[in-house]
Amino acid sequence: xxxxxxxxxxxxxxxxxxxxxxxxxxxxxxxxxxxxxxxxxxxxxxxxxxxxxxxxxxxxxxxxxxxxxxxxxxxxxxxxxxxxxxxxxxxxxxxxxxxxxxxxxxxxxxxxxxxxx
Numbered sequence: 001x002x003x004x005x006x007x008x009x010x011x012x013x014x015x016x017x018x019x020x021x022x023x024x025x026x027x028x029x030x031x032x033x034x035x036x037x038x039x040x041x042x043x044x045x046x047x048x049x050x051x052x053x054x055x056x057x058x059x060x061x062x063x064x065x066x067x068x069x070x071x072x073x074x075x076x077x078x079x080x081x082x083x084x085x086x087x088x089x090x091x092x093x094x095x096x097x098x099x100x101x102x103x104x105x106x107x108x109x110x111x112x113x114x115x116x117x
Contacts, residue, residue: 001069001074001077001078002068003067003068004069006045006066007042007045007064007066007067008046008047009047009059009060009063009109010048010049011049011050011059012048014050015048015049018050019041019048022046022048023043025043025044025046026045027044028043029043030042031043035093036051037052037055038050038051038059039051047065062099062108062109063106063108064108065108065110066108066109067111067112068110068111069112070112070114071095071098072089074098074110074112075088075100075110078110081103082102082103083101083102084100085099085100086100086101086107087099092111094113095112095114096111096112096114097109097110097112
């Protein structure tokens with residue numbers, strides 16, 4: 001399993017008001033999408049999320065998103081090391097992802113860029 005990068009997850013009240021700051025900070029435009037009633041803007045290493053409080057409460061439990069080469073390989077490494085897969089692998093707007101709880105209780109999302117056909 002190779003870790004390619006990390007995305008910081010930030011839940012915000014007003015996505016439209018927040019995005020311009022992060023676009024300027026990161027020097028790039030936001031990639032926007034919606035998932036499960038949550039509006040998302042990916043800006044550089046930041047993943048901004050806004051939506052119903054119930055959904056955001058769940059999302060806040062995930063510490064970060066970790067980019068990996070292949071989610072299936074990552075799942076195998078995580079399970080062998082003692083992690084528990086909570087969800088996935090599932091298709092996402094950019095590829096596939098899974099949510100795993102590490103033995104210490106930390107929860108992370110792992111994502112790759114392999115589009116599901």
